[in-house]
Amino acid sequence: MQFWIIQGLNSLSLGGLLFLLSSGFSLIFGLMRLANLTHGAFFMLGTYFAATAMRSYDGLNIWVTALGAGIAVAAIGGLFERLVLTRLKNNQLGQVLVTLGMSFIISDACLMLWGGDSIPVPTPQDLQSPTRVFGFVFPTYRLVLVGCAIAAAILLYVLIERTRLGAMIRAGVDDRQMARAVGIPVSNLFTLVFCLGAGIAGAGGVLGGPILSAYPGLDADMLPLALIVVILGGIGSLLGAFVGSFIIGIIYTFGTALFPELAYIILFLPMIFVIAFRPQGLFGRIGA
């Protein structure tokens, strides 16, 4: 029984992490029609940031670190968007290629700066002691992660659905030309959304540190998961990213625990299923 509960919680915490990773990806794709292949690298930057910061300053608050990393990664993302992506306005293929190139640059830079060994990120001390619920013992940090994901989902929902900024973003997603025509500053919005997406990924990387550790190749492990979540959940749909993240979290965790060698094929199957029967994803509105 304990096995199922532990794996269940692990699934949820992985799902939460995946949401932090893929919500930004989905937003960027939905608004900018850009498949941001740098997204895994943004996440990884956050994790390395946490690894260094929290090991250097013992007892550094993880929330502060996440905020710091989020801002730093958002800034990097913003520079990239302004300097490179805006020059490729109508060149969708080019945009994808430069994000790919950027991901190589970032991942190699991380290798250069931090070396090839895996660097664990310490779990924050006040969240280290386990929580007891109904006689079961849960690692507290993982519970907190799920809470973070839910909080992030709520915040994003409020931002997108209830604020003027969100309305502008939604208008841009629905009809870019029209949005421009009514005076919405679409290119500034693009930069903002890209920064937001990158920042969430960076912050997510920090929060994922204690569970995943920082290691070279983390970006290559995370990006396909984000892709599969978005394919499953539908592009541009926050709800889809949320539901998809937890579904993939469950499938991946139980898959790896029960059939370690075939975990990747098990991920593969729901993706194929969704593509075969509902190519727009579970909640997606339009096709890619």
Next chain:
Amino acid sequence: MTASTSSYALEVVNLKKAFGGLTVTQNVSLSIRPGERRLIIGPNGAGKTTLFNQISGDLRPNSGTIRLFGSDMTHLPPYKRAHFGLSRTYQIITLFSSDTLEHNITLGLLGLRPARWQMWRPLSFYRDMAAEARRALDAVGLLQLAAHPISDIAYGERRRVELAMALAQKPRVLLLDEPLAGLSNTERSAVKSLVASIPRETTVIMIEHDMDTALDLAETVTLLNYGRVIVDGERDAVIADERTREVYLGT
């Protein structure tokens, strides 16, 4: 499914199409006889092009039936309808701009032939197709430009190439979506006489905004408004009809 004894070239029965809450086609029914020249008119947003898109298969209706010479087309993809003799032109010209006029027409001919699966021989091997393409260009008066890329020629000439491409396949039913749009007066009369000279073996259904010119070409007229058929019948009767006046002058 096999009412192939139907006497109609194109039959649309109770077609309905809605995008979310917006119904664009409401219970539209049309019966067009072989050889007929039908003009579909209506103000902007009446659903004319959407109707064409459903007939050609680019859009799936929510309900209703489309029959071509008695065969049910409703669920067939566009490319299969072409093999039943359906052909169309588009409001926005969709030619292959970096290719020559002759190549464009040849592609139009290739679409219905088994040679399109030929992975060994080049198109140039098929001299009969090339000859036919040149004949099609000649019929629209553009043979002298056959070796020029589409990007070199004028808009009005491109319209004629589109028409030649659609006619080259000798379709049984031809859908013309605003063939006169954006043309100068001379170009317009050129295209008009081309349309008028289409053989009777081809049934022609036309959407046109420029009623003055188009009405000459029509025998029967269907008036659409808000996705519904308002009036339908012989040209003069539809023109004289009160409801037509209402739609265009508003009440």
Next chain:
Amino acid sequence: MKWIGAALLAGSLLLPPIFAGDFYVNLASQILIAAIFALSLNLLVGFGGMTSLGHASYLGVAAYISALLTSRYGFGHGAAAFLSIAGTTAMAAFFGVIALRASGLGFLMITLALSQVLWGLAYRMSNVTNGDNGIAGLTRPSPFGLSLDSPISFYWFALIVATFALAMMTIFVSSAFGSSLKGVRDQPRRMAALGFNPWLIRWFTFVYAGFWGGISGLLYVYYHKYIHPTSLSTTSSAEALLGVIAGGSGTLGGPAVGAALVLLLKNYVSAYLERWNMLLGLVFLLIVLVMPTGIVPGVSRLTARLRGGPR
């Protein structure tokens, strides 16, 4: 002018084994393998208008099947090659059905996800694939009893296969089907209205591209006598894509030139820097921002201008 170009090309292909040392002959073999891989990808990218980031799947899977059948199950090279290509082509057929449910970016993402899944499998299923250790100690085939172990003999073998591959792909692209493919790339809706089946045309091309990707994979594993999961990685797919774009996706030969340049760059850079990936990334940025149509079209425009004066 064409004859000079052809002579130069023939010279650069036929002379290395005679004059150059082993290192250069081996490099030339690697270039040929990369060229076939890039040309197969360009069937999709340049001629089909379908950008795939998962083409390494076909190279890697063909290589792995051959490696496993020969080293672990005692198959002869002939049978192993046949099964490997058959398996890879079947996989391409299957992947094509999945990936072609989308187009544009969706297609790209699906091909990327699929190839990453294969890459992950290659790492994880270590009792089959040996995981991170890769499969070593492989042998080269001996067609008609001739050994391919010396650099020169392998080079001639690779040259023959590459020439054949180029010829076949040229025929494919210049055929009536090739015209339909290019038409579907440019105006899919119009093509459908004319009676062409866009999905089927794309799918056939996808399978054919996978087939030649597999052929390059066989040559790859014969050359290296070793296979590792990195051959299935996104980096591997990206290098081929860079070669296609750098060389020019609109031409037949461009991708081969681009692939050669990428390989040469990689070889020389690895001697001085460890950071190949970073350089690859920078080169991507540079090419896309500065030379989007690629080197070959750029150069041919230049020579046309030099030859014929201002146009």
